[in-house]
Amino acid sequence: xxxxxxxxxxxxxxxxxxxxxxxxxxxxxxxxxxxxxxxxxxxxxxxxxxxxxxxxxxxxxxxxxxxxxxxxxxxxxxxxxxxxxxxxxxxxxxxxxxxxxxxxxxxxxxxxxxxxxxxxxxxxxxxxxxxxxxxxxxxxxxxxxxxxxxxxxxxxxxxxxxxxxxxxxxxxxxxxxxxxxxxxxxxxxxxxxxxxxxxxx
Amino acid sequence: xxxxxxxxxxxxxxxxxxxxxxxxxxxxxxxxxxxxxxxxxxxxxxxxxxxxxxxxxxxxxxxxxxxxxxxxxxxxxxxxxxxxxxxxxxxxxxxxxxxxxxxxxxxxxxxxxxxxxxxxxxxxxxxxxxxxxxxxxxxxxxxxxxxxxxxxxxxxxxxxxxxxxxxxxxxxxxxxxxxxxxxxxxxxxxxxxxxxxxxxx
Numbered sequence: 010x011x012x013x014x015x016x017x018x019x020x021x022x023x024x025x026x027x028x029x030x031x032x033x034x035x036x037x038x039x040x041x042x043x044x045x046x047x048x049x050x051x052x053x054x055x056x057x058x059x060x061x062x063x064x065x066x067x068x069x070x071x072x073x074x075x076x077x078x079x080x081x082x083x084x085x086x087x088x089x090x091x092x093x094x095x096x097x098x099x100x101x102x103x104x105x106x107x108x109x110x111x112x113x114x115x116x117x118x119x120x121x122x123x124x125x126x127x128x129x130x131x132x133x134x135x136x137x138x139x140x141x142x143x144x145x146x147x148x149x150x151x152x153x154x155x156x157x158x159x160x161x162x163x164x165x166x167x168x169x170x171x172x173x174x175x176x177x178x179x180x181x182x183x184x185x186x187x188x189x190x191x192x193x194x195x196x197x198x199x200x201x202x203x204x205x206x207x208x209x210x
Numbered sequence: 211x212x213x214x215x216x217x218x219x220x221x222x223x224x225x226x227x228x229x230x231x232x233x234x235x236x237x238x239x240x241x242x243x244x245x246x247x248x249x250x251x252x253x254x255x256x257x258x259x260x261x262x263x264x265x266x267x268x269x270x271x272x273x274x275x276x277x278x279x280x281x282x283x284x285x286x287x288x289x290x291x292x293x294x295x296x297x298x299x300x301x302x303x304x305x306x307x308x309x310x311x312x313x314x315x316x317x318x319x320x321x322x323x324x325x326x327x328x329x330x331x332x333x334x335x336x337x338x339x340x341x342x343x344x345x346x347x348x349x350x351x352x353x354x355x356x357x358x359x360x361x362x363x364x365x366x367x368x369x370x371x372x373x374x375x376x377x378x379x380x381x382x383x384x385x386x387x388x389x390x391x392x393x394x395x396x397x398x399x400x401x402x403x404x405x406x407x408x409x410x411x
Contacts, residue, residue: 041324115323121381122320123242128381135380166372166380167395173379174371179336180322180329194368197404198395 026052027059028076031069035116036109040123043069043116067124074117074130078137090149090199094168094192097142101172102188118177139165146199159199168195227253228260229277232270236317237310241324244270244317268325275318275331279338291350291400295369295393298343302373303389319378340366347400360400369396 017025030051034043043066049056063069085096105111117134120127143161150157171191175181218226231252235244244267250257264270286297306312318335321328344362351358372392376382 118379119320119323122316122323122378131379132381135382139380163391166375167368170371170375170379171367174367174374177323177379178319178332178371178374179340179367180333181336190364194399194404197399197402201398201402203395203398 023052023054023058024062024072024076027054027063027069028073031073032113035070035073035113037112039112040066040070040116040119045069067120067127070117070120070124071126071130074127074134078130078134081141082138084142084144086148090145090154091193091196093145093148094164094196095189097145097165098168098172098188098192099185101169102183102185105172105176106183115177118173149199155199164195164199167198168192224253224255224259225263225273225277228255228264228270229274232274233314236271236274236314238313240313241267241271241317241320246270268321268328271318271321271325272327272331275328275335278318279331279335282342283339285343285345287349291346291355292394292397294346294349295365295397296390298346298366299369299373299389299393300386302370303384303386306373306377307384316378319374350400356400365396365400368399369393 027048030048031043033051034047038044038047045059045063045066046056048069049059052059059069063072082097082100085093085100087093087096105114117127117131121131122128139162142165146155146159146161146164149155150159168191171194172183172188175183175187228249231249232244234252235248239245239248246260246264246267247257249270250260253260260270264273283298283301286294286301288294288297306315318328318332322332323329340363343366347356347360347362347365350356351360369392372395373384373389376384376388
């Protein structure tokens with residue numbers, strides 16, 4: 010049996026191992042508990058390699074986010090705007106409350122508040138996610154559910170913002186009902202006479 | 211001339227001095243740079259007092275938030291729902307981008323993501339602010355602009371959430387236009403057929 014090997018050269022394999030270890034460490038200890046030594050040990054890589062390439066915990070987080078930016082959210086495709094938006098906000102809610110993925114996602118958000126590199130990586134990450142999820146609105150326009158000109162990324166932001174606000178700002182509980190209401194609010198907005206010109210980013 | 215003295219006993223004055231010092235230190239160094247020694251020195255209080263009463267930086271932040279929870283936002287009263295909501299979101303935007311108050315507010319949010327005590331204090335703080343700001347919706351109902359039953363705190367949350375999301379999650383710029391559009395979206399929602407039953411908190 011060949012050992013399972015990641016595609017790519019040695020440098021790619023080291024990066025994958027280190028970022029996997031970073032994610033696992035974030036899940037267990039959060040951003041404050043992220044240590045270069047523990048990541049190196051977990052990845053089976055010499056710690057000088059980790060220091061040289063990623064400099065500090067914020068470098069690890071930024072690179073893990075860069076890698077994650079290339080990975081899609083599974084965008085719901087239910088056949089209706091409301092169904093898709095409800096699927097999206099519920100996906101987000103369960104992702105953040107899941108005992109495995111939740112702490113990692115929260116660690117990314119925390120890191121973004123503490124380091125400009127992590128903040129820049131988060132911005133790239135979320136821009137990619139919002140652009141992808143905007144297909145929900147584009148499909149609704151194609152089906153005739155919405156009039157052309159509705160800004161998909163802005164509707165997506167309105168759907169998800171209330172959940173992030175509860176989770177990370179006001180520290181209020183987020184139930185399935187909150188996720189559904191945020192989706193329904195975004196759908197109502199998309200259909201309303203609320204100005205639909207695209208917003209300068 | 212009598213020296214200017216805060217009202218209350220010695221314990222109250224110590225608390226005021228320490229929390230003022232905490233706020234000043236947060237403005238200069240953020241939450242990560244908050245040191246018990248610097249706060250004690252700035253407040254002119256022995257550091258053992260600060261350690262005994264507040265235990266750590268998160269205790270200082272939680273108490274500063276408790277004090278702030280009793281201080282109101284200046285809620286706009288322009289005579290229209292849209293004017294009031296626009297005033298509210300613009301107030302928030304300028305508060306977070308102001309070179310003096312912005313870093314303190316951001317430090318509070320950052321602390322909330324790192325310590326349960328700070329998170330609990332933030333929750334109390336924002337619950338008080340949302341409840342206060344809900345008067346915007348109550349006035350609109352009294353004027354006949356909105357039908358009774360619209361949940362004021364939820365409309366307020368929808369108005370402010372997109373700004374927090376840009377500032378602290380996606381790290382996107384927040385312009386006056388973003389603040390206005392978020393207010394307009396919340397106003398459109400308040401007027402829409404979007405379900406208006408109060409949401410279980």
